[in-house]
Amino acid sequence: MNQMGITRRQMLKMGGILMVCSAIPAPLLAAVEKGKDADFDKPLDRLSSFIAIAPDGSITAFSGHVDLGTGIRTALAQLVADELSVVFDSVTMVLGDTDKTPDQGPTIASATIQVAAIPLRQAAAQLRALLLRLGAERFGVPVQNMVAKEGRLYPTGQADRGISYGEIVQGQSLVLPLDTDISLTRERRYIGQPVPRVDIPGKVSGAKAFVHDVRLPGMLHGRVVRPPYVGADSSAPLGHSLVSVDKESIAHIDGIVKLVVAGDFIGIVAQREEQAIAAMYALKVEWKSWSGLPDLSRKGLHQTLSDLPKTPRQLRKDEGADEAWNQAPVRLCRDYVWPFHAHASIGPSCAVAHFTDPQRLELWSGSQAPHDLRKELAILMKMDESQIVIHRHEASGCYGRNCADDVTADAALLAQAVGKPVRVQLMREQETGWEPKGTGQLIRLQGGLTQHHEVNVYRMQTCYPSNGSTTLALLLTGAVANEPVVLQMGDRTAIPQYQYPKMDVVCEDAAPVVRSSWLRGVSALPNVFAHESWIDEVAWMAGADPIAYRLRYLKDPRAIAMIDALKQRAGWQDGPAFQHRRRDQRILKGRGFAYARYFHSKFPGFGAAWASWICDVSVDTQTGQVTVDRVFVAHDCGMMVNPAGVRHQVHGNVIQSTSRALKEFVSFNSGGVTSADWGGYPILRFDELPEVDVLLMENPDQPPMGAGESASVPSAAAIANAIFDAAGIRLTEVPFTPKRVLAALSEKREEAQ
Amino acid sequence: MKLQVNGKYYLLEGVERSTPLLYVLRNDLALNGAKFGCGLGECGACTVLVDGKPARACQLPVSTLEGCTITTLEGLAPDEAHLHPVQQAFIDEQAAQCGYCANGMIMTLVGLFREKPNASRAEIKNALAFNLCRCGTHMEILQAAERAKAIIAREGGAV
Numbered sequence: 001m002n003q004m005g006i007t008r009r010q011m012l013k014m015g016g017i018l019m020v021c022s023a024i025p026a027p028l029l030a031a032v033e034k035g036k037d038a039d040f041d042k043p044l045d046r047l048s049s050f051i052a053i054a055p056d057g058s059i060t061a062f063s064g065h066v067d068l069g070t071g072i073r074t075a076l077a078q079l080v081a082d083e084l085s086v087v088f089d090s091v092t093m094v095l096g097d098t099d100k101t102p103d104q105g106p107t108i109a110s111a112t113i114q115v116a117a118i119p120l121r122q123a124a125a126q127l128r129a130l131l132l133r134l135g136a137e138r139f140g141v142p143v144q145n146m147v148a149k150e151g152r153l154y155p156t157g158q159a160d161r162g163i164s165y166g167e168i169v170q171g172q173s174l175v176l177p178l179d180t181d182i183s184l185t186r187e188r189r190y191i192g193q194p195v196p197r198v199d200i201p202g203k204v205s206g207a208k209a210f211v212h213d214v215r216l217p218g219m220l221h222g223r224v225v226r227p228p229y230v231g232a233d234s235s236a237p238l239g240h241s242l243v244s245v246d247k248e249s250i251a252h253i254d255g256i257v258k259l260v261v262a263g264d265f266i267g268i269v270a271q272r273e274e275q276a277i278a279a280m281y282a283l284k285v286e287w288k289s290w291s292g293l294p295d296l297s298r299k300g301l302h303q304t305l306s307d308l309p310k311t312p313r314q315l316r317k318d319e320g321a322d323e324a325w326n327q328a329p330v331r332l333c334r335d336y337v338w339p340f341h342a343h344a345s346i347g348p349s350c351a352v353a354h355f356t357d358p359q360r361l362e363l364w365s366g367s368q369a370p371h372d373l374r375k376e377l378a379i380l381m382k383m384d385e386s387q388i389v390i391h392r393h394e395a396s397g398c399y400g401r402n403c404a405d406d407v408t409a410d411a412a413l414l415a416q417a418v419g420k421p422v423r424v425q426l427m428r429e430q431e432t433g434w435e436p437k438g439t440g441q442l443i444r445l446q447g448g449l450t451q452h453h454e455v456n457v458y459r460m461q462t463c464y465p466s467n468g469s470t471t472l473a474l475l476l477t478g479a480v481a482n483e484p485v486v487l488q489m490g491d492r493t494a495i496p497q498y499q500y501p502k503m504d505v506v507c508e509d510a511a512p513v514v515r516s517s518w519l520r521g522v523s524a525l526p527n528v529f530a531h532e533s534w535i536d537e538v539a540w541m542a543g544a545d546p547i548a549y550r551l552r553y554l555k556d557p558r559a560i561a562m563i564d565a566l567k568q569r570a571g572w573q574d575g576p577a578f579q580h581r582r583r584d585q586r587i588l589k590g591r592g593f594a595y596a597r598y599f600h601s602k603f604p605g606f607g608a609a610w611a612s613w614i615c616d617v618s619v620d621t622q623t624g625q626v627t628v629d630r631v632f633v634a635h636d637c638g639m640m641v642n643p644a645g646v647r648h649q650v651h652g653n654v655i656q657s658t659s660r661a662l663k664e665f666v667s668f669n670s671g672g673v674t675s676a677d678w679g680g681y682p683i684l685r686f687d688e689l690p691e692v693d694v695l696l697m698e699n700p701d702q703p704p705m706g707a708g709e710s711a712s713v714p715s716a717a718a719i720a721n722a723i724f725d726a727a728g729i730r731l732t733e734v735p736f737t738p739k740r741v742l743a744a745l746s747e748k749r750e751e752a753q
Numbered sequence: 754m755k756l757q758v759n760g761k762y763y764l765l766e767g768v769e770r771s772t773p774l775l776y777v778l779r780n781d782l783a784l785n786g787a788k789f790g791c792g793l794g795e796c797g798a799c800t801v802l803v804d805g806k807p808a809r810a811c812q813l814p815v816s817t818l819e820g821c822t823i824t825t826l827e828g829l830a831p832d833e834a835h836l837h838p839v840q841q842a843f844i845d846e847q848a849a850q851c852g853y854c855a856n857g858m859i860m861t862l863v864g865l866f867r868e869k870p871n872a873s874r875a876e877i878k879n880a881l882a883f884n885l886c887r888c889g890t891h892m893e894i895l896q897a898a899e900r901a902k903a904i905i906a907r908e909g910g911a912v
Binding site: 069692 | 844889
């Protein structure tokens with residue numbers, strides 16, 4: 001049973017009294033109505049959002065989502081402050097703590113502002129209405145004559161008689177179920193302002209800001225030893241692969257407190273961190289040999305992805321699509337291949353665990369999904385969820401699912417084994433090797449065109465072999481069997497936003513090849529790489545300007561307005577790609593375009609922000625090196641709660657996705673991941689940056705849309721299209737490495753001859 | 754072993770001579786600034802100043818640092834109200850997303866501006882080339898570097 005440990009009595013101690021929740025359990029609701037004190041100590045089960053006010057007027061607001069470095073803590077507080085009309089500084093956000101916040105699922109899909117914040121805003125609006133009602137009673141005036149402003153209540157025109165929110169709620173005890181019909185405020189004191197992030201001063205001055213900085217009295221240090229099948233999934237014998245552990249091999253190391261072995265889980269607890277590290281490397285372990293991975297090399301990935309066992313799932317099939325395909329006088333068929341990518345968080349994941357008594361496990365974790373993690377930990381530790389609390393702390397940037405959950409479970413096992421608080425941090429190679437990857441993806445496009453190169457039918461097969469990645473300790477200890485679980489995640493933005501006359505779109509669901517889950521843009525980024533590369537090529541076949549050609553099929557007025565604005569901003573010159581470019585120089589320059597609105601979550605999903613790119617590249621025809629010189633990016637996420645935060649997310653998306661498109665490729669041998677560190681998995685550096693010009697569309701009256709991923713989505717296609725414009729070569733496999741560019745240039749020369 | 758960190762002397766007991774400085778700073782001195790990123794000197798998250806120059810704390814055996822002056826992020830400013838110009842510029846430009854790399858960025862820039870208070874944009878990029886950021890905060894960090902330069906110039910050039 002998922003219980004919320006917090007009780008009304010605890011809420012009262014916080015000074016509160018006024019709460020708004022989405023779902024009050026029936027018995028508690030009855031108690032509220034009857035005012036029975038005994039029920040004050042009942043845990044509140046599954047509240048969707050709530051807010052408490054202390055007598056000093058300070059507001060505590062709770063969200064089950066967490067801040068991944070996107071500034072969501074600040075943005076949510078802005079929303080609450082305006083909804084309640086209080087000063088920003090009086091709002092404190094509690095994020096992701098499993099005892100205090102509602103289970104709103106993992107923080108994914110750019111959904112915090114767009115989705116998870118809505119009940120919070122409604123709760124705040126309702127609280128304001130309640131305050132007005134209480135104020136009206138206090139002053140003996142009709143509620144419509146009451147004003148709630150900047151934390152004070154007063155009858156209209158009598159601001160000098162005002163009393164504070166805190167004052168009026170003293171002694172009250174009210175819990176209201178959430179009214180989802182309540183209208184949200186038009187107040188815009190903080191919404192729309194670049195309010196400085198509350199976490200940055202601490203982070204730049206060495207304050208305790210990260211889960212890595214948690215220190216408990218008597219805390220010991222742990223490290224884990226993983227099986228040699230680095231980053232493997234269900235095909236590897238995880239859970240029954242350990243042959244032997246030589247305890248004596250670490251006997252010479254000082255400070256060892258305990259060697260913990262449970263199934264395939266191995267951990268070492270030591271007095272000091274460097275002792276634990278020395279021991280993890282010194283420990284002699286024999287594992288079963290295994291080398292069962294298919295060919296995941298640059299050359300082999302396409303075939304391997306093609307050969308995977310898959311289950312087709314028809315996402316859309318228009319009547320007559322088959323006939324249109326059979327009769328198409330012109331066809332354009334292309335396979336697009338996306339590689340395995342790593343989150344590559346700068347800080348390896350870390351957690352601290354402590355059994356405060358044998359029945360209560362407290363954890364400090366950087367998890368992106370603390371409520372889900374608690375469910376897994378309950379299985380692992382054979383405890384009730386109510387006995388486990390996860391305090392969510394900020395961690396190194398995560399863009400889907402890194403090893404944060406894994407290390408939390410590791411810490412729990414080690415803390416249990418030694419009966420003392422234990423801090424565990426993964427080593428670099430463990431983080432890079434074992435983090436659930438953004439999976440390799442094959443997208444097969446077949447288009448039937450008219451003789452005039454108009455699109456008649458668009459056929460797509462896409463495959464994103466992945467799942468939610470069971471927390472590793474569960475598999476290693478055998479608590480959960482290591483089986484090929486399939487999650488349906490390949491369908492993000494799989495339906496093109498162009499109104500092609502007929503479409504036939506299939507998602508082929510498949511189990512992971514290696515440990516794979518979601519990574520920023522999930523399957524949408526690869527799917528859009530395919531959509532936007534393909535239409536660009538068709539536009540070229542039609543002898544048309546790439547943007548003008550797209551606009552024949554694009555009917556979404558917001559998309560069109562954004563693209564028009566971007567064209568102006570970048571000074572786009574109409575005309576077909578490549579043809580007007582000079583070809584006699586070593587460095588060829590080109591410009592490419594791509595557009596998408598990111599659609600995420602379970603199919604058909606829903607749209608987040610719109611984004612489009614115009615980018616300028618240089619292609620060195622001697623070395624094959626592609627440089628992204630400049631990116632113009634337009635972004636429409638409706639109301640921007642914090643425009644500086646949105647801009648920073650756009651910057652981050654542009655740089656991270658440029659890095660992914662140009663450089664990143666996780667390497668494997670038949671036994672697992674071989675990209676162990678930054679040498680083996682280089683990312684874009686300061687001296688390789690493009691200039692970035694951000695155009696934020698102003699639509700303050702439109703609902704806020706997720707901004708955490710959208711600006712990534714057009715990246716690879718825009719760069720590929722720019723490379724075509726520069727050099728006349730179409731790269732259909734990411735990343736666009738010098739070797740691939742040279743091979744394509746050479747192929748092109750051969751064709752010309 | 755005796756270590757001088759942020760102007761204070763610490764006597765280290767029960768610490769192996771080969772222990773990387775990073776673990777002493779974080780675990781013995783309870784300093785949060787320097788972060789473990791790779792343990793290989795590749796990412797820069799652990800950067801501190803040794804005798805005023807940026808150095809990677811994950812790579813430095815603590816025994817080699819006796820007699821050196823070590824400055825961490827915490828030692829750049831006397832208190833929160835008087836932050837170092839580079840720290841202040843990072844706040845002004847909001848130059849952190851997750852912020853895990855921020856320590857290394859700040860310490861590297863402080864080291865650069867000590868040598869070259871007027872460092873050009875290209876010099877700044879080169880100085881930061883082996884400080885990795887995954888969130889893509891590079892634009893804000895470069896703006897912060899420019900702002901820090903301006904603050905330093907206004908305050909008379911001392912870093």
